[in-house]
Amino acid sequence: MDYLLNAIATVFTFEALLVLFLGTLAGMIIGMLPGLSSTMGVALCIPITFNMPPELSLILLGAVYVSSVYGGSVTAILLRTPGTDASIATSLDGFPLTSSGRGAEALGIATIGSLFGGLFSTLALLAIAPLLSKVALAFGPQEYTLLALGGLITVIGVVSDIPVKGLIAAIAGLMLATIGLDNFTGAQRFLFDRPELIDGMPLLPVLIGLFSVSQAFNLCVPVAGRVLDENTKLRFSGHFPYFHDIKRCLRTMNRSSVIGTIVGILPGAGTSIAAFISYNEARRKSKNPENFGKGELEGVAASEAANNAVTGGTLIPTLTLGIPGNAVTAVFVGGLTIHGLIPGPQLFTDFADITYTLIMSLFLANILFAVLGLILSRHLVHVTRIPGALLGPMILIFSIIGTYALRNEMFDVWLAALFGVIGYFMERWRFPTAPLVIAMVLGPILEVNFRRSMQISDWDLTVFFTRPISLALVCMIVAAIAYPVWRHLKHKRALNQVNPVN
Amino acid sequence: MKLTVVDRSIVALFISVCAVVIAKALDMQGDAGVIPIFVSVLGVITCIFLLVSTFSSEYSQTATCTVNWYRFGVLSGFIVLLLLSMNWLGALIAIPLFLLASFVLLARVPALVAISLTVGFTVVIYLAFIWALEVPLPLGVLEPWLDS
Numbered sequence: 001m002d003y004l005l006n007a008i009a010t011v012f013t014f015e016a017l018l019v020l021f022l023g024t025l026a027g028m029i030i031g032m033l034p035g036l037s038s039t040m041g042v043a044l045c046i047p048i049t050f051n052m053p054p055e056l057s058l059i060l061l062g063a064v065y066v067s068s069v070y071g072g073s074v075t076a077i078l079l080r081t082p083g084t085d086a087s088i089a090t091s092l093d094g095f096p097l098t099s100s101g102r103g104a105e106a107l108g109i110a111t112i113g114s115l116f117g118g119l120f121s122t123l124a125l126l127a128i129a130p131l132l133s134k135v136a137l138a139f140g141p142q143e144y145t146l147l148a149l150g151g152l153i154t155v156i157g158v159v160s161d162i163p164v165k166g167l168i169a170a171i172a173g174l175m176l177a178t179i180g181l182d183n184f185t186g187a188q189r190f191l192f193d194r195p196e197l198i199d200g201m202p203l204l205p206v207l208i209g210l211f212s213v214s215q216a217f218n219l220c221v222p223v224a225g226r227v228l229d230e231n232t233k234l235r236f237s238g239h240f241p242y243f244h245d246i247k248r249c250l251r252t253m254n255r256s257s258v259i260g261t262i263v264g265i266l267p268g269a270g271t272s273i274a275a276f277i278s279y280n281e282a283r284r285k286s287k288n289p290e291n292f293g294k295g296e297l298e299g300v301a302a303s304e305a306a307n308n309a310v311t312g313g314t315l316i317p318t319l320t321l322g323i324p325g326n327a328v329t330a331v332f333v334g335g336l337t338i339h340g341l342i343p344g345p346q347l348f349t350d351f352a353d354i355t356y357t358l359i360m361s362l363f364l365a366n367i368l369f370a371v372l373g374l375i376l377s378r379h380l381v382h383v384t385r386i387p388g389a390l391l392g393p394m395i396l397i398f399s400i401i402g403t404y405a406l407r408n409e410m411f412d413v414w415l416a417a418l419f420g421v422i423g424y425f426m427e428r429w430r431f432p433t434a435p436l437v438i439a440m441v442l443g444p445i446l447e448v449n450f451r452r453s454m455q456i457s458d459w460d461l462t463v464f465f466t467r468p469i470s471l472a473l474v475c476m477i478v479a480a481i482a483y484p485v486w487r488h489l490k491h492k493r494a495l496n497q498v499n500p501v502n
Numbered sequence: 503m504k505l506t507v508v509d510r511s512i513v514a515l516f517i518s519v520c521a522v523v524i525a526k527a528l529d530m531q532g533d534a535g536v537i538p539i540f541v542s543v544l545g546v547i548t549c550i551f552l553l554v555s556t557f558s559s560e561y562s563q564t565a566t567c568t569v570n571w572y573r574f575g576v577l578s579g580f581i582v583l584l585l586l587s588m589n590w591l592g593a594l595i596a597i598p599l600f601l602l603a604s605f606v607l608l609a610r611v612p613a614l615v616a617i618s619l620t621v622g623f624t625v626v627i628y629l630a631f632i633w634a635l636e637v638p639l640p641l642g643v644l645e646p647w648l649d650s
Contacts (some may be wrong), residue, residue: 165553168516171545176525178538187534190526220608221573389609393601394623396581399591401627405637410589417581428569429508447537454533 007356010055011364019056020361023063024368028376029490030064031071038068038328046335050058052273054339058358061335063365065328066311069271070369073304081215081395082209086307088211088434089279093292095298108241109297110304111373113253117305118366120257121312122262125319126359139266141452143463146473147266151273153480158433160265169426176201177443184451194410203440205412208399208421213312213420216396219388219425241297249301252282260306271307272438278306284483289299311360317346319355342343373465506556513549516575520545573608580604594632594643598624 008119013032023045030041041064049057069086075103076087077094139147144293179190180200241249256278263274282302283292292299318329320343333343341347347355403416424435440457459462464470520542527535527542555561564608584600598620605616632648633639641648 164548164555166588167548168512168545168552171541174517174541175519175538175545178541182530182532182534185532185534187531189530189534189538190523217577218572220577220604221570221571223573286584343542361564381560389603390611390619393604393608394579397597397623397627401631401637401639404639405631405635408586408638410640413585413588419583421578429505429512430540451533451536 001013002062003352003356004360005140006353007360010353010357011059011360015056016059016357016361017364019060020063020368021053023060024067024372025239025492026316027064027067028071028074028369028372030287032074033069038065038072039331041065042069042328042335043332046338049335055340056352057335057339057356058341058354059361061332061367062358062362065332066118066308066362066365067369069308069311070111070118070304070373073110073114073300073307074107074373077110077300078103079391079395080218081212086310087303088437089275089303090300092303093294095297096293098298102295102371104301105245105297106240106295108374109245109249109301111370112241112246113249113256113301113304114308114373115366116253117257117260117307118311118369118421119308119363120305121261121309121360122362122366123311123312124261125315126356138469140447140467140470141456142467142470143473144445144449144478146470149448150429150473150477150480151277152439152446153441153477162321162430165431169433170439173436173439174443174446176206176436177440178447183448186262187386194405194411197256201440201446202406202412203417203437204332204406205403205416206440207437208403208435209419210396210423210426210437211418212399212402214427214433215414216392216399217420219392221393221424224389236270245297249298252278252298252302254286255281255285255306256302256305257309260309263306264310265316265342270278271310272312272441274306274313275303276434276438280480299316308366309425315362318469319343319358357477384477506561507589509552509556513553517546517549520549576607577604586644590642592644592646593639594624594648595642596630597627 011020026045027038027041031038042061045060045064049060052060052136072087073094076082078096078098080091080095082088082091094106094110097103124150150367152170157162158168177200179473181187181198182189186200196202214329243256250351256274259281260271263277264271279292279302282298283289286292286296286298288296297339314329315332318332336343341351341354399416399420400413404410407414426433426436453463454460464474523538523542527538529535530538561592579598580603584596587599599627601620602616602621605619606613609616611619631647
């Protein structure tokens with residue numbers, strides 16, 4: 001309790017509040033800019049923290065992290081250009097809402113959802129960090145294999161109106177994930193004599209290409225291309241979502257916050273999986289599942305609550321065990337070690353003052369980005385009025401510079417341009433792009449853990465059914481596949497009974 | 503082009519890629535080729551499913567999106583020129599040229615508006631990425647002046 005009181009006192013000093021405000025604003029802008037990710041934002045801030053006291057450094061890094069995840073939702077909703085894979089699920093319903101003139105409402109519910117998820121996971125970080133970390137420790141290679149497989153299946157089911165095409169996109173992603181040096185044997189796989197591919201196909205250029213560059217094509221190629229549909233007007237009266245809408249989304253936000261926090265604790269799972277699992281659950285439990293993908297507020301709330309809940313969740317194993325849950329927290333660990341703070345249990349004992357200051361600042365950062373988001377969204381929504389052929393080249397330049405800044409490689413920029421064209425035609429020909437990207441993220445996790453499981457069990461596949469957690473995950477995957485099939489068959493049978501001719 | 507024709511062409515292309523992957527993966531040392539082979543076999547099976555479904559009457563009625571090939575070609579050409587010229591001409595010259603050409607030819611805005619937007623956006627890019635974030639963008643012919 002003393003630690004908490006000290007932390008509150010530290011956070012409410014002028015310097016801390018100023019750093020918090022600047023960090024939150026910078027994070028939001030970084031998240032909004034297509035091509036700049038949370039990882040890049042946190043990484044860019046680390047050199048700034050060199051000469052700062054550790055408390056202020058962590059406040060800055062924490063604020064940039066949580067607000068950049070929220071910031072990504074703004075461009076995902078208004079322009080359908082999510083800066084990171086965390087906001088892909090948000091764009092599924094956010095952009096259709098914008099296209100129908102309800103962008104402000106979508107931004108409002110995204111802000112409330114993000115705030116809800118962020119506060120929930122920070123509370124979880126504060127209250128149950130050590131306990132949940134123990135659960136994550138019980139996960140072995142079998143569980144990670146099944147978790148990755150489950151995430152992939154969920155994504156294919158969620159985003160594809162023609163599931164076979166979703167599966168083909170996912171297979172293409174898995175193929176791309178096999179490029180590079182094999183971790184187990186050192187074999188060179190599909191390098192095409194390009195040394196840039198030794199570490200594997202770089203994810204961010206592909207992501208930026210498929211989602212940002214392709215969107216630039218979407219805006220520029222049609223003669224009258226624009227974000228907003230023709231003849232639709234922005235509905236400022238719906239700036240804040242109506243109370244009944246928030247009430248309707250409350251249960252979804254609760255569920256998504258729990259899912260996001262749990263997924264965040266599991267290293268490697270990441271924000272996108274949490275967002276897609278929550279989105280799928282929201283659709284499954286919704287009274288209007290047919291509205292999902294066409295502009296449903298619940299879909300935006302589910303995705304945003306989950307991806308912001310991941311921020312607190314990923315910090316649980318990062319701070320208590322030193323195991324970063326994703327790329328951002330890996331960079332975060334780098335930021336901690338610069339100041340002599342080695343992630344692990346001693347952060348909660350020897351450096352408890354600093355750690356609890358970070359946690360308290362996360363609470364404030366969540367509230368601050370929500371306030372700033374609600375104020376700024378009224379103005380940001382005007383972006384949708386800009387003609388596509390003006391906006392498209394600007395998005396393209398941001399994407400190109402953002403891609404170049406990752407490794408200072410023109411190869412990455414060419415890759416982003418190539419995947420921009422691929423993404424543009426995938427959309428035209430109704431191949432979903434999300435399964436490809438998610439498969440690229442999950443592919444290495446799936447392969448490494450599957451091969452590790454097989455090495456342990458000497459290629460005995462029953463190893464996936466002998467451990468209680470893996471057996472439970474198998475049951476969940478079977479249910480995730482069987483339930484939609486059963487519902488489809490039931491729907492078809494009902495239709496046949498009504499109209500026997502069909 | 504009809505969606506069925508597009509899908510059948512993609513199926514043919516994807517099966518060819520899968521066949522090449524399988525052939526290459528069979529020569530890999532240890533179990534390095536297991537996952538590529540497994541994924542490719544799954545890919546072939548899925549492609550066959552898609553191919554079969556393209557013959558259904560319901561599928562042939564699926565609407566396809568049209569592409570304005572002229573504007574697509576112009577934009578793609580501009581991007582290729584931008585990327586080719588970024589190294590030797592420098593980002594701060596190549597980017598404004600790309601923006602100006604895009605605004606004039608694709609957005610069809612008056613020249614004065616296009617020039618103002620280009621200059622404004624280039625200044626933002628310079629301040630945000632080169633000055634504040636110190637992204638080492640290729641400076642090309644401007645290097646002797648800007649490097650110092």
